[in-house]
């Protein structure tokens with residue numbers, strides 16, 4: 001049974017982990033899709049901005065300047081690096097008006113979030129028939145920002161890549177003659193944008209999906225936890241019931257066996273003829289009968305909970321009450337080596353208790369001290385009055401109760417197990433009954449114990 005429960009728990013947890021992993025994978029996929037569609041949506045929205053005639057004319061100014069510089073380069077007046085430097089300077093000079101216009105157009109489409117934009121040059125190649133001359137990129141730099149804002153490439157993406165061919169006339173002068181050669185220039189550019197806060201925008205768009213997933217997962221975890229807890233409880237109840245049946249069978253067997261022997265004895269003429277033997281046997285029958293009655297009463301009384309118990313309270317003086325209780329208990333126990341130290345508080349306190357139930361409750365504790373005590377049992381009963389609380393402390397020097405059992409000894413049918421050995425008789429109902437009676441008196445009961453040292457029960461009841 002225990003193995004089955006463990007396997008079930010492991011299988012459930014493994015399934016839960018697998019389900020969570022699949023859920024995580026699906027969410028990651030959904031996230032990628034949302035991100036893609038969000039980026040696409042942004043790209044579509046801004047695709048027409050740079051076709052604006054005003055922006056085009058600014059770009060044309062840069063192109064014109066570049067062609068002049070390329071002519072100078074071909075005439076060996078300037079180097080490739082100088083062409084790029086001049087291109088950058090030209091870009092810088094027109095950038096402000098370009099960006100003002102760009103921002104105006106961007107505001108007009110009202111995206112609802114901020115973006116940063118840059119246009120980068122990726123290559124300039126000059127063709128002369130079959131020959132070509134790469135002006136850019138140089139070995140050092142792969143791209144150069146000519147227009148827009150300067151930002152890191154991380155998290156940005158290319159909205160548009162463009163490749164344009166333009167012809168330009170290149171004039172050379174040799175001695176008195178002037179030659180005009182037409183060259184082709186190929187320009188490659190890319191438009192890059194960075195969407196600010198794109199992560200939080202995508203997450204916001206996925207919020208309902210994320211919330212539902214988390215709630216579902218929590219629900220499944222809760223359901224699993226509840227089912228496993230129920231299963232363990234059921235298992236515990238089954239064990240407790242089996243224990244109880246074993247205990248009660250054991251408890252009933254002894255008086256029944258004694259009764260059977262006694263009834264056989266009563267048939268014996270020798271016993272019948274001796275008045276003493278006859279009375280003795282009848283006393284045994286009587287005692288066993290009382291014991292059986294007590295057992296049945298114990299089971300019946302314990303089927304009631306604290307709120308079902310109807311108390312009939314009397315006013316008793318604590319000293320008298322405890323003195324009588326101790327005297328009666330001493331008489332009823334057969335253990336010879338028993339000493340009871342009476343430390344009942346000297347001042348007289350009037351207690352309002354149901355004497356029958358309360359006495360039975362205290363007797364259960366005292367009987368346990370003897371049952372689970374050693375050969376020389378010493379019990380101390382101490383009482384005190386602190387503000388409106390009356391404290392009854394009953395300590396013994398017995399075998400003690402392990403820490404893990406202490407919280408359970410007040411549970412119905414709970415008995416501390418010593419393997420499978422039940423050397424001490426009991427049904428596990430005594431302390432349950434005691435706690436129910438203390439609760440019915442609006443009181444509290446706690447236990448402090450150390451194995452092999454002893455046990456102390458502390459009962460507090462309110463004094464009005």
Ligand code: ADP
Nearest residue numbers: 368369372400409415416426427428429430431
């Ligand atoms: P029962 O005595 O019938 O088993 P109880 O409800 O009276 O049932 O006690 C529950 C368990 O608590 C007992 O089985 C015993 O192991 C433990 N116990 C109770 N009182 C003491 C004590 N004074 N010393 C050691 N163990 C105790």
